[in-house]
Amino acid sequence: xxxxxxxxxxxxxxxxxxxxxxxxxxxxxxxxxxxxxxxxxxxxxxxxxxxxxxxxxxxxxxxxxxxxxxxxxxxxxxxxxxxxxxxxxxxxxxxxxxxxxxxxxxxxxxxxxxxxxxxxxxxxxxxxxxxxxxxxxxxxxxxxxxxxxxxxxxxxxxxxxxxxxxxxxxxxxxxxxxxxxxxxxxxxxxxxxxxxxxxxxxxxxxxxxxxxxxxxxxxxxxxxxxxxxxxxxxxxxxxxxxxxxxxxxxxxxxxxxxxxxxxxxxxxxxxxxxxxxxxxxxxxxxxxxxxxxxxxxxxxxxxxxxxxxxxxxxxxxxxxxxxxxxxxxxxxxxxxxxxxxxxxxxxxxxxxxxxxxxxxxxxxxxxxxxxxxxxxxxx
Numbered sequence: 485x486x487x488x489x490x491x492x493x494x495x496x497x498x499x500x501x502x503x504x505x506x507x508x509x510x511x512x513x514x515x516x517x518x519x520x521x522x523x524x525x526x527x528x529x530x531x532x533x534x535x536x537x538x539x540x541x542x543x544x545x546x547x548x549x550x551x552x553x554x555x556x557x558x559x560x561x562x563x564x565x566x567x568x569x570x571x572x573x574x575x576x577x578x579x580x581x582x583x584x585x586x587x588x589x590x591x592x593x594x595x596x597x598x599x600x601x602x603x604x605x606x607x608x609x610x611x612x613x614x615x616x617x618x619x620x621x622x623x624x625x626x627x628x629x630x631x632x633x634x635x636x637x638x639x640x641x642x643x644x645x646x647x648x649x650x651x652x653x654x655x656x657x658x659x660x661x662x663x664x665x666x667x668x669x670x671x672x673x674x675x676x677x678x679x680x681x682x683x684x685x686x687x688x689x690x691x692x693x694x695x696x697x698x699x700x701x702x703x704x705x706x707x708x709x710x711x712x713x714x715x716x717x718x719x720x721x722x723x724x725x726x727x728x729x730x731x732x733x734x735x736x737x738x739x740x741x742x743x744x745x746x747x748x749x750x751x752x753x754x755x756x757x758x759x760x761x762x763x764x765x766x767x768x769x770x771x772x773x774x775x776x777x778x779x780x781x782x783x784x785x786x787x788x789x790x791x792x793x794x795x796x797x798x799x800x801x802x803x804x805x806x807x808x809x810x811x812x813x814x815x816x817x818x819x820x821x822x823x824x825x826x827x828x829x830x831x832x833x834x835x836x837x838x839x840x841x842x843x844x845x846x847x848x849x850x851x852x853x854x855x856x857x858x859x860x861x862x863x
Contacts (some may be wrong), residue, residue: 485548485624485831486637486663486708488715492516493830495523496717496739498544499537501824504741506533508822511571511579514739516717518545518710520556526567527739538564544827549627549637556711579743579778579812589813591775592744593735596784599753600730601761602768604652607845608758609836611652613727615643617833618685623662623677624832632676636663638708645690650768650792655690658682659698663708674699724834725750730770738830742821743812745775749782751844752815754835756804760789762847763854765800767792773810780811795857803856819843 485494495516503510510531517524523541546559553561579590604611619641627635644657660677677699686695709715718736722728735746742748753771760769766789774784787801809818816822825841837845 488518488710488713489719490831491548492518492715492717493738494827495541495544497826497830498540501827502535502540503531503533505824507531512741518715520711522563524565528571529568530571537566588780588811590778590780591812594777595735596733597749597753597773598731598733599757599771600726601757607836608761610726610729612643612645614836616641619682621832622681634665634668638663655686655695657696661700661705663705666706742816745812748815748821749773755844759847759850759853762850765795782810800857
């Protein structure tokens with residue numbers, strides 16, 4: 485939560501949520517920069533909502549754990565600068581629906597969006613990124629519950645897994661860096677992180693040979709968060725998605741309402757890929773969607789099961805185009821993306837989460853999808 489780039493994402497999505505709570509049709513493109521003692525939000529917003537931007541920004545910073553000037557930024561004392569304009573009318577005319585003319589919502593930009601799923605884990609995510617997210621969620625829990633007094637908000641993790649083909653066989657290396665109070669020793673930090681945070685989360689069958697641990701490998705991590713590094717919205721797109729295993733189209737998620745297909749279509753692509761795997765149609769699947777600005781329907785839909793499909797990829801693709809709404813408006817309605825649910829997506833990953841608000845993670849239609857493809861669901 486306290487990584488500077490992810491803090492910026494939480495601020496941007498906090499603004500989005502506050503606007504959607506009052507006006508679900510808000511058009512939002514909010515960018516945030518956080519640095520020592522300062523938070524700056526800028527971008528384009530068109531909304532009927534009337535919110536206190538300063539309070540929204542401070543709430544996100546406070547909830548992330550920055551409540552003390554000694555950390556270099558504090559929710560109560562930092563400067564907050566706001567520079568927001570309305571959405572360009574040139575963009576709006578392409579996105580706006582025109583019911584009289586029979587025009588649905590158009591895509592808010594051109595681009596490629598990817599979704600991915602595999603059977604490495606129960607959440608159908610690649611094992612390395614799933615383990616990294618679990619480690620950081622547990623570390624956040626320990627900090628928020630005061631299991632130790634020296635943990636500070638900034639942290640990150642990386643896990644190296646050895647594979648035999650597509651099968652994980654061993655966890656090779658675990659890296660955890662966590663900001664801390666200056667009074668604690670590195671030995672205390674390493675013992676706690678290894679024994680209380682990481683080890684209980686690693687599958688026993690993959691650790692018969694103990695992994696190598698790198699915990700705070702620089703030897704000290706007192707200066708962190710926005711004080712240690714300037715944070716910007718949208719700079720952690722790989723940890724937001726699949727840890728580099730599946731491709732990414734380039735567009736970031738946070739601070740954008742769902743007419744921006746960078747976000748909504750990436751969520752839908754994940755939903756489709758996850759349901760294909762959950763349905764037993766493949767062990768691994770990547771879905772690519774492509775859009776043109778102002779155009780309602782995708783200009784391309786591509787399914788790649790990477791040689792693991794039980795049904796031809798072309799058959800699955802034809803069924804997907806019939807089975808799922810892939811227009812921006814259809815995606816927004818299907819996944820219920822006009823709700824204020826987005827700030828919690830901005831740390832811990834947008835995918836693989838067990839949360840009812842993450843509608844794109846649902847697999848309740850997997851059996852129906854399998855039947856449409858002429859297969860039997862394994863879900």
